[in-house]
Amino acid sequence: MAEQSFDVVIVGSGAGGGAAAWALSQQRIRVLVLEAGPRYRPSEYPLDRHDWEQHQFPERARHKSRYTFGPMQELAAGRDDLLSWNHISGRANATGRRKVVAYHHKRGVGGSTLIFSGEAQRLHPAAMKMHSRFGAGSDWPLSYEELEPFYCLAERAAGVAGPAGDPVRFRSEPYPLPPHRLSYAGMKVRDGCRTLGLNWTENSVAILSHPFDGRPECNYCANCYRGCMRTDKGSADVTFIRKAVDSGYCEIRSDSQATRLEAGPDDRVVAVHYVDGRGGHHRLSPGTVIVACGAVETPRLLLASADRYAPDGLGNESGQVGKNFMETVAWSTSGIHPDPIGSYRGIAVGGVCWDFNAPDSVPEVVGGCRFCSGTPESELLGPISYAQRVAGGWGRKHKDEMRRVFGRALTIIAMGESLPNPGSYIDLDPYEEDQLGMPVARINTRLAGMEIKRLEFMARKSREILLASGVEKIIEEFGTYDFFASTHVFGTCRMGRDPESSVLDGYGRSHRWRNLFVADASVFPSSGGGESPSLTIEALAIRTAGRIGYLAQRGEL
Amino acid sequence: MAISRRSFLRLTLGTGLLFSSGYILKDVFMPAQLGAGERRTLGAYLDTLIPQDQTPGAVQLGVPEKIFHAASEDAQYRRLVRKGCRWLDLRARRMGRDGFTSLGEREREEVAEESAGAPAGSVPRIFFERTRAYAFFHYYAHPASWEGLGYKGPPQPDGYPDYTKPQSLLS
Numbered sequence: 001m002a003e004q005s006f007d008v009v010i011v012g013s014g015a016g017g018g019a020a021a022w023a024l025s026q027q028r029i030r031v032l033v034l035e036a037g038p039r040y041r042p043s044e045y046p047l048d049r050h051d052w053e054q055h056q057f058p059e060r061a062r063h064k065s066r067y068t069f070g071p072m073q074e075l076a077a078g079r080d081d082l083l084s085w086n087h088i089s090g091r092a093n094a095t096g097r098r099k100v101v102a103y104h105h106k107r108g109v110g111g112s113t114l115i116f117s118g119e120a121q122r123l124h125p126a127a128m129k130m131h132s133r134f135g136a137g138s139d140w141p142l143s144y145e146e147l148e149p150f151y152c153l154a155e156r157a158a159g160v161a162g163p164a165g166d167p168v169r170f171r172s173e174p175y176p177l178p179p180h181r182l183s184y185a186g187m188k189v190r191d192g193c194r195t196l197g198l199n200w201t202e203n204s205v206a207i208l209s210h211p212f213d214g215r216p217e218c219n220y221c222a223n224c225y226r227g228c229m230r231t232d233k234g235s236a237d238v239t240f241i242r243k244a245v246d247s248g249y250c251e252i253r254s255d256s257q258a259t260r261l262e263a264g265p266d267d268r269v270v271a272v273h274y275v276d277g278r279g280g281h282h283r284l285s286p287g288t289v290i291v292a293c294g295a296v297e298t299p300r301l302l303l304a305s306a307d308r309y310a311p312d313g314l315g316n317e318s319g320q321v322g323k324n325f326m327e328t329v330a331w332s333t334s335g336i337h338p339d340p341i342g343s344y345r346g347i348a349v350g351g352v353c354w355d356f357n358a359p360d361s362v363p364e365v366v367g368g369c370r371f372c373s374g375t376p377e378s379e380l381l382g383p384i385s386y387a388q389r390v391a392g393g394w395g396r397k398h399k400d401e402m403r404r405v406f407g408r409a410l411t412i413i414a415m416g417e418s419l420p421n422p423g424s425y426i427d428l429d430p431y432e433e434d435q436l437g438m439p440v441a442r443i444n445t446r447l448a449g450m451e452i453k454r455l456e457f458m459a460r461k462s463r464e465i466l467l468a469s470g471v472e473k474i475i476e477e478f479g480t481y482d483f484f485a486s487t488h489v490f491g492t493c494r495m496g497r498d499p500e501s502s503v504l505d506g507y508g509r510s511h512r513w514r515n516l517f518v519a520d521a522s523v524f525p526s527s528g529g530g531e532s533p534s535l536t537i538e539a540l541a542i543r544t545a546g547r548i549g550y551l552a553q554r555g556e557l
Numbered sequence: 558m559a560i561s562r563r564s565f566l567r568l569t570l571g572t573g574l575l576f577s578s579g580y581i582l583k584d585v586f587m588p589a590q591l592g593a594g595e596r597r598t599l600g601a602y603l604d605t606l607i608p609q610d611q612t613p614g615a616v617q618l619g620v621p622e623k624i625f626h627a628a629s630e631d632a633q634y635r636r637l638v639r640k641g642c643r644w645l646d647l648r649a650r651r652m653g654r655d656g657f658t659s660l661g662e663r664e665r666e667e668v669a670e671e672s673a674g675a676p677a678g679s680v681p682r683i684f685f686e687r688t689r690a691y692a693f694f695h696y697y698a699h700p701a702s703w704e705g706l707g708y709k710g711p712p713q714p715d716g717y718p719d720y721t722k723p724q725s726l727l728s
Binding site: 047048049050051052053054181182183184187218219220221222223229230339340341342344345346381382383384386387388394395396398399402403406407408 | 605606608610666669673689690693694696697698699700702703705706707708712713714715716717718719720721722723724
């Protein structure tokens with residue numbers, strides 16, 4: 001296709017960019033997707049090698065964006081109950097300040113879905129009305145009911161397996177695939193929850209429980225985050241992107257980093273500038289632009305695109321681009337179970353307790369959370385990690401201990417709501433640039449009192465569940481009180497009805513720039529109560545793509 | 558960004574300092590490989606950290622060679638190994654022996670125990686922790702180390718289709 005023939009250019013090919021590309025291509029709208037990272041082949045994930053555990057997801061040039069951090073928060077004294085520790089290596093952070101692990105993300109065709117654990121969860125409807133119900137954050141400008149049909153489309157395209165009978169999240173049709181059976185380790189947690197009077201259910205995941213759409217079923221290796229060799233995990237590259245390209249209406253350009261969006265005089269974006277892998281500079285002039293780079297990189301691109309028509313950054317008339325940054329609020333507690341549970345097997349996050357997911361379900365706390373069995377998610381997947389983190393010691397005693405404990409670690413992971421606060425935002429680092437001379441994003445993060453109270457509950461309940469599941473000894477805890485470690489990030493270009501307090505309308509369209517849309521978790525007005533966001537990102541992106549088709553037909557873009 | 562005293566002196570005094578500063582010359586011209594004696598000492602230490610029992614030990618699975626290689630690629634770790642090996646040999650000499658390699662198994666274990674229990678941040682303690690981490694990293698990547706664990710990795714191509722059953726039924 002000639003450069004001028006694209007109707008829409010999408011920047012980013014993860015959950016949002018991929019789903020938007022697919023939904024646009026189904027409408028026969030011609031799409032170009034620019035992806036800053038490389039293209040990966042599932043066969044290159046090293047899970048069939050004996051030294052597999054020495055390798056993470058393959059790292060290639062441009063596989064991550066550069067970013068920096070503002071000053072990290074000082075930790076209050078006397079909060080030992082929230083500090084990360086391991087029974088062998090001791091306290092993980094003794095600096096007295098929050099410490100950075102990483103903003104976990106991936107550049108590459110498929111984006112961060114390449115390394116996600118496949119969770120495909122719908123938001124709790126009440127978590128979309130945080131401001132009107134609780135005076136916290138802001139409300140979504142659309143209801144769960146409006147989003148529901150798009151959830152169904154996303155679930156069908158990604159191949160989601162899940163259980164029936166959710167009493168909270170209305171469904172107009174069943175999941176495309178039946179749920180995965182709980183692992184043996186997961187059954188221990190289910191039984192433990194029952195003794196505490198808690199409900200436990202199979203997780204809903206974009207992981208195939210049966211062959212589907214030309215892809216095979218999962219064989220339960222539990223290493224989703226190292227990349228799925230079999231392609232049963234519904235990462236965007238093997239689902240939305242594949243279908244979009246197959247339609248003939250979509251082209252993917254990998255190793256192509258957008259560096260600037262050029263604004264014009266009539267409230268329209270007139271060009272996308274990008275640099276290809278060989279350093280060649282390009283300028284495209286599509287009818288419509290969708291930015292889908294995630295809640296750190298999307299505000300970076302918009303802020304870096306400031307010019308005479310948009311002096312404070314593109315789409316930043318409200319001053320809200322980069323603001324309202326919401327991060328991952330998480331906790332994990334691990335222990336040793338007396339039985340040979342073989343917890344390194346199954347899907348990464350097999351079962352969930354949703355009892356505290358509603359925003360008013362945690363006592364004296366606004367914003368919910370959920371608990372799940374996640375030993376693979378805590379990377380206790382093979383002998384090396386067990387030797388380092390579980391068995392410890394040395395000599396014959398160490399080897400005997402390895403034989404005793406291997407496969408018996410059990411982990412409860414809790415994920416919670418993250419409410420926006422003025423100390424958490426993304427801006428451009430005034431000193432640091434990437435290799436293309438573009439200022440890098442600076443992550444400013446602060447945990448407010450409500451997040452800390454929620455973490456207290458999450459930590460306490462995780463321990464209760466773990467001990468009720470039969471664990472004899474807790475050996476490790478990790479939380480985001482003393483560490484910044486975020487996979488799920490939200491809110492930095494939020495949707496809303498009021499152009500004064502939001503960046504986008506309810507369809508992800510800029511309030512001012514008529515042909516500018518955003519399709520990633522930066523549009524979320526609130527984070528939800530610990531649900532993984534990928535399915536909601538996909539549903540919103542499909543809805544946005546439908547709106548673009550509608551507006552294009554009416555000549556209103 | 559803060560600048561170190563050494564970098565500052567290099568920048569301000571130039572190469573003249575190089576010839577008056579033995580420690581800089583020593584760093585620059587220090588061999589990039591461990592010497593034969595250091596290799597023997599490190600090998601014996603690894604054999605103590607992961608000995609052979611009903612399954613092979615670190616030496617049988619070629620772990621020392623992997624760590625020699627790591628030391629050749631990482632100058633900082635190489636310096637640590639040199640200091641650590643000197644410490645091991647010194648402890649052995651205090652026990653009336655020629656060096657760590659001349660100790661019996663029980664005595665090696667005593668010295669290893671001492672390195673593991675040394676104060677946090679001390680050379681023997683850091684040497685112990687880093688060498689043990691390297692040793693585990695390479696030892697448990699070898700399938701022969703998995704015997705007795707009930708583990709039938711790697712994860713693919715077979716996966717774990719029996720994931721709903723206890724692990725013991727798999728081994």
